[in-house]
Amino acid sequence: MYSCCFHAPEFRRLANGRVLVARLAGLCLLMFAVMGASAQSDSETVAAAPILRVAYLEFPPITYQDSNGQPAGSFIELTRKVAVEAGYQPEFIYLPVSRVYLYLINGLIDVWPGVTEVPVLQGNVLESWISPAPVHLSAWYLESSPPLIHLEELRGKRVIVIGGYTYAGLLDWLAAHPDIRITEAPNHRSAVDMLKRRRGDYLLDYRQPVRQVLVPGSDDMLRESEVRTRDLAWIFSLAHPRAALMRDEFDDAYLRLVERGEVPPVRDLTGAYVIPGYPGELQ
Structure with a gap:
């Protein structure tokens, strides 16, 4: 009959190894628990805001x-x-x-x-x-037209504006001058197309939205005069x-x-x- 046994040093090494593995496993479980609690705490904080x-x-x-x-x-x-x-x-x-x-x-x-x-x-x-x-309000025009140097140069002109925009009160100033004809566009792209079809002499609109809708090649004839920085x-x-x-x-x-x-x-x-x-x- 064969007997299966460990000598004392070998047994101690095996036992120590098992203890180490158990400790590592416990540490991992603790880390996952802390991470889970932290994530839950962050989520609860956002929800409670x-x-x-x-x-x-x-x-x-x-x-x-x-x-x-x-x-x-x-x-x-x-x-x-x-x-x-x-x-x-x-x-x-x-x-x-x-x-x-x-x-x-x-x-x-x-x-x-x-x-x-x-x-x-x-x-x-x-x-x-x-x-x-900043945001920049500009007067847009075709390259065949003169730039806008002075606001009074809008007198006697057709000005395209964006529906719903007041331009910080400037729309009321335009409307108060009967020799300035105002044409309203529903959005920025439509306003650019109206200007290209010469349904207005100038388009009053903000730089960032207009540049967003411009098509390279197709809209290269547009020019810009800055009106106001806000x-x-x-x-x-x-x-x-x-x-x-x-x-x-x-x-x-x-x-x-x-x-x-x-x-x-x-x-x-x-x-x-x-x-x-x-x-x-x-x-």
């Missing part, structure tokens, strides 16, 4: 609705990042520009990632101190009782993200361009 109702409109490539009906654009992604850093869960609501203004005034939305100095909103909103980027900002509804606090939370969150190198540096807001002849009351 207060919802921030964020309006956005069709202003590509800055803000727009993509082919899947989801909010998209450079300012949308930045807004999402800053809102989360500030402790909010953003809920994006796609609206036409007139509805954005109305909902900001009556408090149906909390904030709009939009442009500063909208006359109809004055006294109803607070603008963030920080502006992440600033992007977060526009908070004063109908919300925490409007001032939310603005400060957004500004502080942006500064923290700047320190971590996750967003562009804070801009210097001096030196904005305004074309000669621009109404002083609108500046």
Whole structure:
């Protein structure tokens, strides 16, 4: 009969090995448990964050609705990042520009990632101190036409505008001059096509959306005269009782993200361009 046994040193090595394996297994289980708890905690934190109702409109490539009906654009992604850093869960609501203004005034939305100095909103909103980027309002024209040097040169001309846009009150200035004929386009691409068909002498529209829809080769005859520089900002509804606090939370969150190198540096807001002849009351 054969006997099967271990000598004492061999038995101790085997036992120590089994203990080591057991300890390693226990450590792995503990790490997975901690990671799971951390992930669950992060998820619960996001879910517990207060919802921030964020309006956005069709202003590509800055803000727009993509082919899947989801909010998209450079300012949308930045807004999402800053809102989360500030402790909010953003809920994006796609609206036409007139509805954005109305909902900001009556408090149906909390904030709009939009442009500063909208006359109809004055006294109803607070603008963030920080502006992440400028926007440029331009007069577009065909290469066979003269550039716009002075705003008064629009007198006696046909001007194409985008439906729903007020251009920070400039639309009212145009409408107040009977010798300026206003033609409305439903969107940026339609406005460019109307200009190419000479249904207007100038197209008043923002640089970023127009450049987004231009087709190389087909639209090379378009030219641009800058009219005014404006600033992007977060526009908070004063109908919300925490409007001032939310603005400060957004500004502080942006500064923290700047320190971590996750967003562009804070801009210097001096030196904005305004074309000669621009109404002083609108500046």
